[in-house]
Amino acid sequence: MLELRCAGFTSVPRLTPFSDRLEAGELLAIVGPNGAGKSTLLSLLSGFRRAERGCVRLDGRPLADWSPARLARRRALVAQGISLGFDWPLQDLVALGSDADPGAVQRALAALDLLPLAERGVLSLSGGERQRAMIARALCQLGSLEPTTQDAGVLLLDEPTSALDIGQQQRLMRLLRGLAETRHMAICCVLHDLNLAARFAHRVWLLQHGERIASGTPGEVLRARRLEAIFDAQLDQLHSTHFTTPVLALRL
Numbered sequence: 001m002l003e004l005r006c007a008g009f010t011s012v013p014r015l016t017p018f019s020d021r022l023e024a025g026e027l028l029a030i031v032g033p034n035g036a037g038k039s040t041l042l043s044l045l046s047g048f049r050r051a052e053r054g055c056v057r058l059d060g061r062p063l064a065d066w067s068p069a070r071l072a073r074r075r076a077l078v079a080q081g082i083s084l085g086f087d088w089p090l091q092d093l094v095a096l097g098s099d100a101d102p103g104a105v106q107r108a109l110a111a112l113d114l115l116p117l118a119e120r121g122v123l124s125l126s127g128g129e130r131q132r133a134m135i136a137r138a139l140c141q142l143g144s145l146e147p148t149t150q151d152a153g154v155l156l157l158d159e160p161t162s163a164l165d166i167g168q169q170q171r172l173m174r175l176l177r178g179l180a181e182t183r184h185m186a187i188c189c190v191l192h193d194l195n196l197a198a199r200f201a202h203r204v205w206l207l208q209h210g211e212r213i214a215s216g217t218p219g220e221v222l223r224a225r226r227l228e229a230i231f232d233a234q235l236d237q238l239h240s241t242h243f244t245t246p247v248l249a250l251r252l
């Protein structure tokens with residue numbers, strides 16, 4: 001669905017070119033240390049920054065060939081730290097940039113646990129509520145929650161759980177995995193929480209120094225010894241028959 005063909009950036013911030021695909025039905029996690037190039041890679045995948053080497057194709061067509069309006073219906077990016085502008089009602093923010101009807105806005109608000117706040121001014125929302133509001137807006141933009149939608153496009157999220165409590169983290173990650181599996185969305189999340197990536201992602205890309213250095217299932221990529229070297233951290237990997245995916249704990 002979204003294909004990188006030897007794509008990357010040669011100018012700063014650099015991203016070593018590589019090839020891969022983000023498939024419909026897949027939840028992909030991008031992990032790596034601060035400054036590894038995760039947000040830079042999202043800017044490449046979204047088309048907000050044009051590849052300086054190779055190209056990125058969406059549904060077989062180079063991103064550069066898509067009109068802004070058509071691209072907005074097919075892929076959405078939720079970046080970090082977006083300014084909400086002025087104090088308009090949350091439901092108007094969620095409807096922004098889409099032709100969603102009021103029912104679709106309500107579904108997006110409900111999916112992100114925001115329905116009771118629909119008429120609240122966005123500047124009064126807490127950090128976690130604002131983060132969920134931006135995800136609701138992106139789902140509206142793609143029409144992902146419409147009963148008839150079968151192939152709901154590409155959703156790119158930069159640290160979508162950074163302001164969420166553990167209950168909201170779980171609900172969001174379940175929602176995203178469910179949308180990938182039932183609506184055939186291709187979803188890519190930058191995550192700092194390696195246990196969330198391990199538990200919910202189908203596949204993980206590991207970045208270091210502007211280069212993708214590993215790709216595979218969580219069990220293949222998220223190995224404690226490798227991560228200790230990359231993050232300069234000391235970790236224990238817990239082994240239990242309850243878990244089919246890695247469980248990592250910071251050592252005291």
Ligand SMILES: Nc1ncnc2c1ncn2[C@@H]1O[C@H](COP(=O)(O)OP(=O)(O)OP(=O)(O)O)[C@@H](O)[C@H]1O
Pocket residue numbers: 012013014032033034035036037038039040041
């Ligand atoms: N416009 C720019 N000019 C120069 N360097 C930049 C620019 N934008 C980003 N960088 C640098 O490129 C590197 C990668 O940045 P990026 O934001 O992609 O990292 P990241 O992996 O998302 O980090 P974090 O986990 O801290 O969010 C960083 O060292 C950053 O300082």
